[in-house]
Each structure stands twice: as C-alpha cells, then as structure tokens.
Amino acid sequence: MIVALSGGIGGAKLALGLAQLLPPEELLVVANTGDDFEHLGLAISPDIDTLTYTLAGLDNPELGWGRRDESWACMETLAALGGPDWFRLGDRDLALHLLRTARLRAGETLSAVTDDIRRRLGIGARILPMSDDPVRTRIGTDTGWLDFQDWFVGRRAGPAVRAIDFAGAGKARPLPAVLAALAARPRAVVICPSNPFISIEPILALPGMREAIQASGAPVIAVSPIIAGQAVKGPTAKIFAELGTPPTAAAVAARYGGLLHGFVMEEGDEAAGIAPRVFRAATLMRSLEDKVSLARAVLAAAEALR
Amino acid sequence: MIVALSGGIGGAKLALGLAQLLPPEELLVVANTGDDFEHLGLAISPDIDTLTYTLAGLDNPELGWGRRDESWACMETLAALGGPDWFRLGDRDLALHLLRTARLRAGETLSAVTDDIRRRLGIGARILPMSDDPVRTRIGTDTGWLDFQDWFVGRRAGPAVRAIDFAGAGKARPLPAVLAALAARPRAVVICPSNPFISIEPILALPGMREAIQASGAPVIAVSPIIAGQAVKGPTAKIFAELGTPPTAAAVAARYGGLLHGFVMEEGDEAAGIAPRVFRAATLMRSLEDKVSLARAVLAAAEALR
Numbered sequence: 001m002i003v004a005l006s007g008g009i010g011g012a013k014l015a016l017g018l019a020q021l022l023p024p025e026e027l028l029v030v031a032n033t034g035d036d037f038e039h040l041g042l043a044i045s046p047d048i049d050t051l052t053y054t055l056a057g058l059d060n061p062e063l064g065w066g067r068r069d070e071s072w073a074c075m076e077t078l079a080a081l082g083g084p085d086w087f088r089l090g091d092r093d094l095a096l097h098l099l100r101t102a103r104l105r106a107g108e109t110l111s112a113v114t115d116d117i118r119r120r121l122g123i124g125a126r127i128l129p130m131s132d133d134p135v136r137t138r139i140g141t142d143t144g145w146l147d148f149q150d151w152f153v154g155r156r157a158g159p160a161v162r163a164i165d166f167a168g169a170g171k172a173r174p175l176p177a178v179l180a181a182l183a184a185r186p187r188a189v190v191i192c193p194s195n196p197f198i199s200i201e202p203i204l205a206l207p208g209m210r211e212a213i214q215a216s217g218a219p220v221i222a223v224s225p226i227i228a229g230q231a232v233k234g235p236t237a238k239i240f241a242e243l244g245t246p247p248t249a250a251a252v253a254a255r256y257g258g259l260l261h262g263f264v265m266e267e268g269d270e271a272a273g274i275a276p277r278v279f280r281a282a283t284l285m286r287s288l289e290d291k292v293s294l295a296r297a298v299l300a301a302a303e304a305l306r
Numbered sequence: 307m308i309v310a311l312s313g314g315i316g317g318a319k320l321a322l323g324l325a326q327l328l329p330p331e332e333l334l335v336v337a338n339t340g341d342d343f344e345h346l347g348l349a350i351s352p353d354i355d356t357l358t359y360t361l362a363g364l365d366n367p368e369l370g371w372g373r374r375d376e377s378w379a380c381m382e383t384l385a386a387l388g389g390p391d392w393f394r395l396g397d398r399d400l401a402l403h404l405l406r407t408a409r410l411r412a413g414e415t416l417s418a419v420t421d422d423i424r425r426r427l428g429i430g431a432r433i434l435p436m437s438d439d440p441v442r443t444r445i446g447t448d449t450g451w452l453d454f455q456d457w458f459v460g461r462r463a464g465p466a467v468r469a470i471d472f473a474g475a476g477k478a479r480p481l482p483a484v485l486a487a488l489a490a491r492p493r494a495v496v497i498c499p500s501n502p503f504i505s506i507e508p509i510l511a512l513p514g515m516r517e518a519i520q521a522s523g524a525p526v527i528a529v530s531p532i533i534a535g536q537a538v539k540g541p542t543a544k545i546f547a548e549l550g551t552p553p554t555a556a557a558v559a560a561r562y563g564g565l566l567h568g569f570v571m572e573e574g575d576e577a578a579g580i581a582p583r584v585f586r587a588a589t590l591m592r593s594l595e596d597k598v599s600l601a602r603a604v605l606a607a608a609e610a611l612r
Contacts, residue, residue: 040404041347041411071379077401081426083408091397095383098346102389105347120387 001025002302003181003218004190005130007032007199008047009064009233010225011192012054013285015125017295018190019055020288024124028181029055032194033110033129034137034166034202037149039087042097043104044149047199048114048129049096056121064233067092086154111175126177130203133172137198138165148198157235161242164197169205174212182216188302189213191222193283195236196255197243210259219305221262221298222276224249227283228269250274262301264294277305308605309487309524310335310496311436313505314353315370315539316531317498318360319591321431323601324496325361326594330430334487335361338500339416339435340443340472340508343455345393348403349410350455353505354420354435355402362427370539373398392460417481432483436509439478443504444471454504463541467548470503475511480518488522494608495519497528499589501542502561503549516565525611527568527604528582530555533589534575556580568607570600583611 002022006015006029015029031048038044046065053059053067060066070090079085089097096117103113109132118127137148140163151159182189194200204210213220226249231237240247245254249265253274260276264283271278281297284290308328312321312335321335337354344350352371359365359373366372376396385391395403402423409419415438424433443454446469457465488495500506510516519526532555537543546553551560555571559580566582570589577584587603590596 040408042404071377071397073377073397074380074401074404077398078405081401081405081423083401083405091377091379091400092383094397094400095380095387095389098348098380099384099387099389102346117387 001181001184001186002027002188002190002299003178003186004029004192005032005194005200005203006030006047006051006192007194008035008050010285011047011194011199012051012059013291014190014192014223014294014298015051016054016288017285017291017293018298019125020292021295021299022125026187027125028178029125029127030130030175030178030203031114031127032199032202033131034135034169034198035148035152036134037136037147039149040084040089041101042089043101044087044097045100045110045114045129048127049093051127052114052118052121052123055118055123055125055127058121066090087149111177128175128177130178130209131172131175131206133168135169135172135202135206136167137202138167140165152235157238161239164201166202166205169202170207172206174206174209179208179212182212182218186216186218188299188305189216189218189220190298190302191220191256191260193223193225193232195225195231195234195239196252197236197239201255204259213259219261219302220259221264221279221301221305222253222256222260223294223298224252224263224265224269224283226252227266232284261305264298264301279304307332307334307487307490307492308494308496308608309484309492310498311500311506311509312336312353312357312498313338313500314341314356316591317353317500317505318357318365319597320496320498320529320600320604321357322360322594323591323597323599324604325431326598327601327605328431332493333431334484335431335433336436336481336484336509337420337433338505338508339437340441340475340504341454341458342440343442343453345455346390346395347407348395349407350393350403351406351416351420351435354433355399357433358420358424358427358429361424361429361431361433364427372396393455417483434481434483436484436515437478437481437512439474441475441478441508441512442473443508444473446471458541463544467545470507472508472511475508476513478512480512480515485514485518488518488524492522492524494605494611495522495524495526496604496608497526497562497566499529499531499538501531501537501540501545502558503542503545507561510565519565525567525608526565527570527585527607527611528559528562528566529600529604530558530569530571530575530589532558533572538590567611570604570607585610
C-alpha cells in the first residue's frame with residue numbers, strides 16, 4: 001500500500017500517475033480538508049474534488065479546477081440575481097456539492113460520502129479526507145485573519161501571508177481508515193508536490209498524524225513542488241518568500257524536518273543542505289506520461305529506501 | 307389595491323393579466339406556501355417561483371413550471387452520481403434556490419427574499435408569501451400521509467386523496483404586509499383560478515386570514531379553475547372527485563362558502579345553486595390577450611360589486 005498525502009492540483013497529478021502504476025487496492029490518497037468551507041449553504045471540499053475529478057478523468061484542464069465540459073448557467077443567473085459569484089461553481093460541479101451537502105446534513109461522514117462518490121465515478125484507488133472533523137485554514141495578513149478561500153479565491157492570494165493557522169486541527173481526529181493504513185506497514189508514505197504550508201501541513205497538524213507516519217516504519221518521501229525557485233501552480237513560492245525564506249526545493253525539504261527519508265526533486269536544482277536522501281527526477285507534470293514517469297521515480301525511491 | 311390569492315400556474319396567469327391592467331403599486335399577489343419544501347438542502351417555494359417567473363416573463367411555457375431557456379446539466383450529473391432527481395431543478399432555477407436558501411439561513415424572512423428577487427427581476431407588482439412561518443400541505447391517502455411534493459411530483463398526484471392537512475397552519479401568522487393591505491380598504495380580494503384544496507385553502511387556513519378578508523369590506527371574487535367539469539391543469543378535478551363531489555364550478559364556489567361576493571365562471575357552465583353573484587367570462591387563458599381579458603372581467607365584477 002502507498003499512502004499519499006495530497007492537496008489539490010499538483011498532488012492530484014502525481015496521484016493520477018501512481019494510480020496508473022499501482023493496483024487500485026494499493027493506493028490510498030489522503031486529501032487535505034483545510035481548504036474546505038461552506039458557501040451558499042454548500043459543503044465545499046476543493047482538494048477532495050480535484051483529486052476525485054482528476055482520478056476519474058473528469059478534471060478541467062483549462063481551469064485547473066472543477067469539471068470538464070462544464071457549463072455556467074447557474075452562476076450567471078446567480079450573478080444576475082445579485083448573489084455572490086466570486087467562488088465559481090459550474091452546473092455539473094454543483095451536483096456533487098448538492099449531493100455531498102445533503103448527505104452530510106443527513107448525518108453521513110465526509111469520508112463515507114467521498115468514498116461513495118469516487119466509486120460511482122469509477123475510481124479504483126481510495127480517496128479519503130484527512131479527517132471527518134472540520135479543520136479550517138486561516139491566513140494571517142497585515143490587516144487581520146482571513147478564511148482561506150476568502151484569501152485564496154476572493155482576494156486571489158494577494159495579501160501577504162504573515163501567519164497560517166489551522167483552526168480546529170487541535171481537536172480533529174485523523175481519519176481512522178488512514179491510521180489503519182499507516183499501521184498496516186505501507187510500502188511508502190508519499191508527500192505529493194503540494195503546497196507544504198496550506199496543503200500538507202494541515203494534514204500533519206492533526207494530533208497523532210506525524211507519530212502515526214513515523215511509527216508506520218515506511219519510507220517517507222516528499223516530492224518538491226518548487227522547480228527552479230518557482231511553484232508550478234499556486235502561491236507556494238509567494239508564501240515562502242513572505243514568510244522570509246527563499247523558495248527553493250531545499251526550503252521545502254526543511255519544512256518537513258525529520259519526517260522525510262527521501263526527497264524527489266528536479267535535476268538541476270540545488271540539493272545542498274537537504275537532509276533526507278535526494279532522488280532526481282523530472283518533476284514538471286504536463287502529460288500523463290510525465291505523471292507516470294514521476295510516479296515511477298517515487299516508487300523507485302521507496303524501493304531504494306526500504 | 308387588488309389583493310389576489312394565488313397558487314401556481316393558473317393563478318399566475320390571472321396575476322399576469324391583472325399586472326397588465328393595474329399600476330404596479332395597486333397589485334399585491336399573495337402566494338400559497340403550503341407546497342413549499344426542503345429538497346437537497348434547498349428551500350423550494352413552487353408557487354412563489356411560478357408567480358415570479360411568470361410576472362417577469364421568464365416562465366417556461368413548455369413545462370408549465372421553472373424557467374424559460376433552461377438547461378439541466380446539474381440534474382443530469384446528480385442522477386449520474388446516484389442522487390435524487392425526481393424533483394427537477396434546472397441550472398438557472400437552481401441559482402434562485404441557492405440564493406433564497408442562503409439568505410433564509412442567514413436569517414432573512416421568506417417575504418424579504420421574495421420581495422428582493424421580484425424587484426431584481428424587474429417586477430413592479432408585489433408578490434408575497436402568505437406567511438413567513440412554515441406551512442406544509444400533507445395528503446392523506448389509503449396508505450397513509452404523504453408530504454405534498456412526494457404526492458404531487460414524486461407520485462404524479464396518483465394516490466387517491468382521502469384528506470388534506472396543512473401542518474403548521476394553526477400557528478403560522480398571516481404576513482403582516484398582507485394583513486395591512488387588507489386593512490387598507492382594497493378595491494377587491496381576488497381568489498385566482500387555482501386549486502381550492504391545495505392552493506387557496508392553505509392561505510385561508512391561517513389564523514385570522516378569513517376574518518381579515520371579511521373585515522376588509524372589499525368584494526371577494528373567485529374565478530373558477532373548473533371549466534366544463536375539467537381542470538385546465540393539475541389535479542383539481544381529481545381531488546373533487548376523490549373527496550366525493552363532482553368537479554363543477556358550483557362545487558368550487560361552495561368550497562369558499564360565505565366568503566365570496568362574486569364568482570367568475572365560464573359561459574356555458576351550470577350556475578344553479580351558486581350563492582354569490584355570478585359573472586360570466588372566458589376563463590381559459592392561453593394567450594396574453596386571454597389573461598388580460600379575464601383580468602378585465604374580474605375588475606369589472608369588482609366594480610359591479612362595490
């Protein structure tokens with residue numbers, strides 16, 4: 001079993017690569033839920049959905065989020081009625097949100113709903129939230145704390161980040177199925193090339209999660225989301241800089257501290273000072289071939305570290 | 307001021323006719339909310355919406371409900387995900403439902419949200435719910451009680467009606483703005499050609515509503531929804547028959563008892579035994595001209611009864 005910790009788009013790309021190589025029962029993708037929020041009465045889980053749509057082949061390559069072949073009649077009408085349209089939900093994407101919200105209200109857990117939806121979309125690998133308890137990432141800025149989506153989507157990640165908080169993480173329980181997978185001697189724990197600050201650290205902030213990863217005995221391998229000082233997508237490099245560290249692969253490795261045994265990073269990038277064993281790979285994932293190739297490199301690193 | 311009590315499609319047609327003849331500030335349409343329900347976490351008010359879409363010129367003439375130029379991407383996707391699709395909500399219609407639901411959850415009243423939406427859609431006449439308190443029509447059948455939409459849409463109004471109950475009506479307060487309009491000496495109270503059992507009687511069942519209508523001093527005029535023993539649309543004739551009364555215009559007038567001063571009915575129909583004064587008109591409303599013509603007949607009846 002490979003246990004992969006993931007945020008949205010970058011993590012989903014590697015997860016798709018891993019899903020091409022592994023039998024479905026040997027891949028568990030653990031999704032960050034710190035980005036989750038309630039909007040228009042809907043329970044929104046961006047990273048779960050990006051993973052689900054990507055593994056189902058339904059992701060929207062133009063947007064980088066949401067569903068393929070999407071239409072926007074509802075959002076257009078909502079805007080015409082004076083409703084909030086800053087967080088865009090396509091007509092097809094809305095169906096998933098309505099269904100999830102109704103089932104959560106009826107008492108089902110986020111993990112049960114997530115698991116059912118991925119099955120219905122024909123995904124073999126498991127996708128599970130890091131916890132069924134709410135965790136909400138908040139961004140500290142010069143003008144105060146902002147809810148994550150307000151900062152990320154509402155303000156296009158503009159205000160400089162001074163601090164990050166995971167509200168609720170202190171009393172959220174890691175999902176039992178994730179702990180069980182970690183306890184069952186996985187082949188590796190893979191930290192996907194996601195934003196360390198806002199995609200991976202909420203997962204690691206859950207009480208007992210770091211300990212469970214360390215106790216698993218599995219090699220822990222992170223893939224750098226930084227290539228040549230740039231993030232492929234999203235505000236990773238910006239957050240590093242605003243928190244006072246130049247955005248480098250080495251800075252990513254340093255964020256995970258003693259947790260890592262292996263670190264997969266781009267060929268030409270500077271590896272000086274990286275404590276875990278370094279594996280070189282082509283980490284930019286454009287094509288499916290790129291994703292499979294990086295996944296193969298990650299599995300090879302896991303093999304080398306056993 | 308004309309105060310019109312209305313259900314969905316038939317009532318909305320007459321309301322549209324009245325809106326063509328009256329200055330906007332002289333028409334108040336009071337919508338039945340007994341058909342309202344929660345579905346997929348959304349607050350659904352079918353009669354308010356039919357009135358709103360009809361008066362805004364956005365009604366869907368093919369379906370007889372919902373919005374014009376509608377698309378169904380969300381519902382199709384919901385069905386594919388195994389979600390409930392028996393109550394169909396179009397992509398554009400969903401926007402109104404999301405907005406209303408979010409605003410109700412944020413503490414606004416149904417009347418405030420309804421009033422704001424009709425303004426945004428450019429409707430001059432007022433459309434208000436009969437009450438801001440929930441009333442839920444339930445249908446007694448041979449196999450037990452059913453929620454109204456479960457009976458009406460879910461079972462296509464199939465199970466024979468043995469009894470009808472308006473849950474919550476006993477403690478729901480008539481909308482203060484409606485009581486105020488009735489207290490301000492309206493020119494007439496018009497009971498639209500809606501289903502008496504399920505569209506008009508929930509309004510009349512509110513404590514104090516009948517009394518307020520009677521105390522208004524205005525002529526009360528009903529328009530028959532039955533023409534030649536048939537309902538133009540919906541289960542009106544079926545319910546009459548199942549409750550043991552042949553569906554006739556006279557039976558409609560009898561349902562409203564002593565409340566009526568005038569009764570507008572189709573030319574050739576039998577008027578024997580009808581207590582209020584009978585006015586003959588063409589009551590089938592196909593074209594806008596038909597609607598305006600019937601509205602003119604109703605206003606003439608009001609004039610005659612003053």
